[in-house]
Amino acid sequence: AQSVTQPDIHITVSEGASLELRCNYSYGATPYLFWYVQSPGQGLQLLLKYFSGDTLVQGIKGFEAEFKRSQSSFNLRKPSVHWSDAAEYFCMIKAAGNKLTFGGGTRVLVKP
Amino acid sequence: GAVVSQHPSRVICKSGTSVKIECRSLDFQATTMFWYRQFPKKSLMLMATSNEGSKATYEQGVEKDKFLINHASLTLSTLTVTSAHPEDSSFYICSAREGFAGSPLHFGNGTRLTVT
Numbered sequence: 001a002q003s004v005t006q007p008d009i010h011i012t013v014s015e016g017a018s019l020e021l022r023c024n025y026s027y028g029a030t031p032y033l034f035w036y037v038q039s040p041g042q043g044l045q046l047l048l049k050y051f052s053g054d055t056l057v058q059g060i061k062g063f064e065a066e067f068k069r070s071q072s073s074f075n076l077r078k079p080s081v082h083w084s085d086a087a088e089y090f091c092m093i094k095a096a097g098n099k100l101t102f103g104g105g106t107r108v109l110v111k112p
Numbered sequence: 113g114a115v116v117s118q119h120p121s122r123v124i125c126k127s128g129t130s131v132k133i134e135c136r137s138l139d140f141q142a143t144t145m146f147w148y149r150q151f152p153k154k155s156l157m158l159m160a161t162s163n164e165g166s167k168a169t170y171e172q173g174v175e176k177d178k179f180l181i182n183h184a185s186l187t188l189s190t191l192t193v194t195s196a197h198p199e200d201s202s203f204y205i206c207s208a209r210e211g212f213a214g215s216p217l218h219f220g221n222g223t224r225l226t227v228t
Contacts, residue, residue: 036156038217044146044207046156088217090217099222100156100222105217
């Protein structure tokens with residue numbers, strides 16, 4: 001069975017600093033990979049996705065993620081965090097049969 | 113860890129019938145639950161937000177009378193697809209938040225609905 005691990009439950013970062021959120025997955029092949037953000041009181045918003053091709057994926061709001069097959073990872077990054085980036089971030093994989101598996105989420109707090 | 117149970121995982125129904133999907137938080141109280149729908153080749157779309165004991169807040173474009181959401185207790189929210197049509201065939205997933213707004217969000221495993 002597939003699984004997704006986000007090792008960091010909480011991350012606190014200063015505004016303007018860089019951010020990296022880790023995501024590791026377990027699956028027998030390369031799944032489709034997604035990062036979502038959920039802001040307080042709102043539903044999930046897709047930040048970016050990887051299906052194939054260039055392993056560095058650009059998303060909305062200045063986010064990017066890099067797929068590393070050898071490490072089964074799909075880490076999310078942003079060079080300079082804004083206060084509005086405070087939210088909860090979820091890594092998700094879509095495997096065969098359209099099965100979705102979410103990571104446990106990482107809550108990002110932004111210090112002024 | 114916190115578990116959200118979604119049932120059934122798969123359901124096939126005939127056009128014109130209604131289908132109920134349950135979302136239960138097994139070991140925590142969920143004051144807020146979210147319902148999503150996945151369209152082919154697209155990401156999850158938020159359908160509605162339900163708060164225990166009050167009416168659900170539906171996203172724009174989601175038919176309230178077709179997708180009935182009930183959040184009658186702190187551990188159960190239901191989504192009923194009324195008078196289902198083939199175009200309602202989709203993957204529906206719920207998530208639940210423990211207690212206060214800053215607490216973690218947990219996802220169910222989803223329900224694959226096929227309307228024939």
